[in-house]
Amino acid sequence: xxxxxxxxxxxxxxxxxxxxxxxxxxxxxxxxxxxxxxxxxxxxxxxxxxxxxxxxxxxxxxxxxxxxxxxxxxxxxxxxxxxxxxxxxxxxxxxxxxxxxxxxxxxxxxxxxxxxxxxxxxxxxxxxxxxxxxxxxxx
Ligand SMILES: [Zn+2]
Numbered sequence: 001x002x003x004x005x006x007x008x009x010x011x012x013x014x015x016x017x018x019x020x021x022x023x024x025x026x027x028x029x030x031x032x033x034x035x036x037x038x039x040x041x042x043x044x045x046x047x048x049x050x051x052x053x054x055x056x057x058x059x060x061x062x063x064x065x066x067x068x069x070x071x072x073x074x075x076x077x078x079x080x081x082x083x084x085x086x087x088x089x090x091x092x093x094x095x096x097x098x099x100x101x102x103x104x105x106x107x108x109x110x111x112x113x114x115x116x117x118x119x120x121x122x123x124x125x126x127x128x129x130x131x132x133x134x135x136x137x138x139x
Contacts, residue, residue, distance in 0.1 A: 017100075017103075017105060017106050021117075022100050025096075025100060025106075025120065026097065026100055028121070029093050029097055029100075029124045029125070030097075032089075032093055032124060033090060033093050033094075036086045036089055036090055036093075037090070039086055040083050040086050040087070043083050044083065050075070089125070092125035092127075093124070093125050095125065096124055096125040106120055108127070108128050108129040108132050109127045110128055110129075110132040110135075110136075111129060111131070111132055114129070115128070115130075116129070116130070
């Protein structure tokens with residue numbers, strides 16, 4: 001039995017995402033990108049303000065301040081953690097835009113079948129169909 005070439009299959013599937021849909025997903029991805037960029041800016045501003053406050057903290061408030069240090073540090077690390085998560089998503093979104101250009105958007109990287117539109121609307125940067133995603137998570 002002859003195995004179908006993966007490339008042929010992609011070419012066939014390429015037509016599944018029509019131009020109108022490609023434009024729709026593109027704007028969805030760009031919107032997500034902007035939201036995340038906004039978020040990151042807010043977080044950085046918050047973190048910056050806190051650092052400035054810490055640096056300006058006077059001696060009289062020292063004891064009081066010490067009690068707060070633990071939470072402050074935690075908050076800061078927490079904020080930075082979120083920011084790095086969001087940066088990862090930004091990267092994924094950029095990659096999804098590239099896949100739209102290449103016509104590979106919405107095609108599962110593992111089984112080469114189509115990722116459902118519902119899934120793509122929820123996670124426009126999804127690289128895997130739900131089945132393959134679940135298989136990977138089990139591993
Ligand atoms: Zn798959």
